[in-house]
Amino acid sequence: MWPCNTGIIRHISSRAPQDRQLQGTGHMMVLAGDIGGTKTDLCIFRSDKRYSRAPDIYDRVTFLNSDIESFDDLVLDYICQRNAPIERAVFAVAGPVSNGRAVMTNFHWTLDETHLAASLSIPAVHVVNDLEALALAVPRLKREDLLVLHRGRPVSGNIGVIAPGTGLGESFLIPVNDGFVPHATEGGHADFAPRSDLEIRLLAYLMEQHAHVSYERVCSGTAIVDLYRFLNRIEGIPEPASLAGRLSSFADPTAAIVSEALAAEDPSNLCRCTLELFVTILGAESGNLALTTMAVGGIYLGGGIPRRIAKFLKPKRFMTAFLNKGRMSELLSHISVYVILNPAATLYGAACRALIP
Numbered sequence: 504m505w506p507c508n509t510g511i512i513r514h515i516s517s518r519a520p521q522d523r524q525l526q527g528t529g530h531m532m533v534l535a536g537d538i539g540g541t542k543t544d545l546c547i548f549r550s551d552k553r554y555s556r557a558p559d560i561y562d563r564v565t566f567l568n569s570d571i572e573s574f575d576d577l578v579l580d581y582i583c584q585r586n587a588p589i590e591r592a593v594f595a596v597a598g599p600v601s602n603g604r605a606v607m608t609n610f611h612w613t614l615d616e617t618h619l620a621a622s623l624s625i626p627a628v629h630v631v632n633d634l635e636a637l638a639l640a641v642p643r644l645k646r647e648d649l650l651v652l653h654r655g656r657p658v659s660g661n662i663g664v665i666a667p668g669t670g671l672g673e674s675f676l677i678p679v680n681d682g683f684v685p686h687a688t689e690g691g692h693a694d695f696a697p698r699s700d701l702e703i704r705l706l707a708y709l710m711e712q713h714a715h716v717s718y719e720r721v722c723s724g725t726a727i728v729d730l731y732r733f734l735n736r737i738e739g740i741p742e743p744a745s746l747a748g749r750l751s752s753f754a755d756p757t758a759a760i761v762s763e764a765l766a767a768e769d770p771s772n773l774c775r776c777t778l779e780l781f782v783t784i785l786g787a788e789s790g791n792l793a794l795t796t797m798a799v800g801g802i803y804l805g806g807g808i809p810r811r812i813a814k815f816l817k818p819k820r821f822m823t824a825f826l827n828k829g830r831m832s833e834l835l836s837h838i839s840v841y842v843i844l845n846p847a848a849t850l851y852g853a854a855c856r857a858l859i860p
Contacts (some may be wrong), residue, residue, distance in 0.1 A: 511740050517668050533558060534582060534592035535853035537575075537633060540609030540669030541565055541724070545578065546847065549852040560853045561587070563847065568610055573615070575622045588681045593853040594619070595636035597670055599689055605630050609670050609725070631856060632687035633849055634674035637805050638664045639685050640852030641676060641843075648845040650813055653822055654802070655839035663798035665789050666805035669744070671719040671726075675796040676794045690792065691719040698787060698827070700779070701738070708733050708781045725806060727757045742775045761811055786824030793838050794831055801839040803847070809842045816842060 513663035537544040543566045548558035557607050562585055571577050582589050586598070596605040596614055597694045620628040641662060660675040662683065665677045671691030676683040709716045709729065720726055723729075734740045746763065753759035764774035785804075793802050809816060825840065826832045 529598065529655045530591050532561065532587045533854050533857045534578070534587075534589045534596040535636075535850045536578070536592070536609075536858065537636070537849040538568075538594055538596045538607070538612070540542070540597050540607065542654065543571065543574075543577075543682075544847075544850055545581050546580070546850040546854070547585060547589070548812065548857075550854070550858055551678075558851070560847065561585075563850070564776070568612075569695050574612055574614070575619070578619075578623055578730070589623075589625050590626050590627075591857040592619070592623065593629045593631060593636070593857040594632040595631055595853040597633045597668070600630055600632045600635075601629050602685070627857075629856060631853070632674070634664060634666060634672035635668060635685045635687040635844075636856060637672070637849045638662070638674040638676050638683075638687075638852065639738075639773065639855050640845075640848040641803050642683050643844065643851070643855065644848065648843060648848070649803075650842040651839070651845055652804075652816055652842060653757035653838075653840040654827075656837040657839045658799050658800060658837075659695075660799035661802040663737055663789075663792045663796045663802045664805055665785075665792050666800065667723050667785060667808045668806040669724045670790075671717075671723045672806070673792055675792070675798060676800070678800070690795070691723070692717040695721050698824075702784070704737060705730070705733050705780075708737050718784070718788050722781065722788055724757045726775060727760055727781055729832065730780050731756075731760050731773065734776050734780065735773055740776055742773050743771070746773070750765045761808075765812065765814070778812055778815050779782070779820060781814070782821050783824045785809075786821040787827070789821075790825040790828055790835055793825075793835055794828060799838060801840050803840060803843055806848070810844055810846065813842055 533548045533550055535546045535548060546560040546563040549561045550558040591718045594614055596607060598605045598607040605614045614630050616628045616630040641664060657680060666672040672692035673688045674685060676685050679772055695718050697706045701847045705717055709720055713720060735742045750756050750759050760777055763771040765827045789802050826835050
């Protein structure tokens with residue numbers, strides 16, 4: 504078994520297993536990881552070795568990346584403490600993957616599947632893009648896992664997935680035979696294309712700070728703070744002194760801005776305008792993805808932000824921007840749009856990838 508260092512595990516949330524017995528030798532334990540720019544989710548799934556049913560969660564835990572000194576040691580401690588005989592592992596990483604190696608875009612880690620297999624003593628380890636893993640989960644999602652933003656007229660065809668988190672991830676699925684093949688992209692780093700005088704001023708503001716302004720710079724968790732500052736400093740929307748004080752005390756100002764905008768009583772106008780601008784840009788880029796991939800099978804919004812701000816997505820603001828594509832507006836009006844509500848979707852997709860022979 505692996506050597507344990509029980510001082511490493513410092514998780515921020517967990518879902519403990521209901522039954523720690525492995526129920527015989529007919530089951531295989533699979534480790535799935537969702538490694539984002541801010542936090543890391545690890546989950547052990549239990550699967551039928553005959554692949555006759557979907558994997559189910561055995562144990563799940565979440566860590567802040569800033570608390571982790573060594574990713575390898577963290578994983579070793581996790582599986583050691585669970586006493587789980589892991590046979591396969593898939594790590595879904597927020598960054599481009601080439602030849603089994605990923606350099607994260609918004610964190611300093613590099614993950615290599617050959618190194619991890621040796622370090623963790625797991626027979627089969629794969630490193631994949633996180634949006635590829637999320638795309639794998641999409642065809643397997645249940646009705647209760649989804650919020651319908653626009654029903655459209657669903658038909659069989661390509662499916663687009665876009666997920667604003669710390670960064671902005673995009674992927675798509677192509678139907679092949681009786682299933683789908685996922686494809687990761689780095690579309691979130693394509694050039695931001697402003698569509699209004701307000702967005703032109705936003706681009707000019709960001710160009711003073713960044714050599715390249717991508718959609719990730721205006722449509723991600725890290726971008727929300729920049730949108731807030733732009734609306735305050737350039738557009739002149741006032742920031743109450745009390746709000747400035749509260750934001751400065753938060754370790755994560757993005758979460759604070761979102762919370763203030765969603766407040767049931769006396770929401771901040773500046774924070775509300777920030778989310779409205781964010782939603783408009785997200786709608787426009789989702790429409791771009793639908794056109795680029797001809798996603799007539801639907802567009803799915805993943806990541807933690809769409810789940811959190813669902814009430815801002817439901818009004819027409821998102822769909823107005825999504826449909827505003829000139830001669831292609833009619834085509835887009837037939838495309839269904841969903842928010843993925845299941846926070847474990849990427850982990851589930853990673854587990855499904857682990858079960859592919």
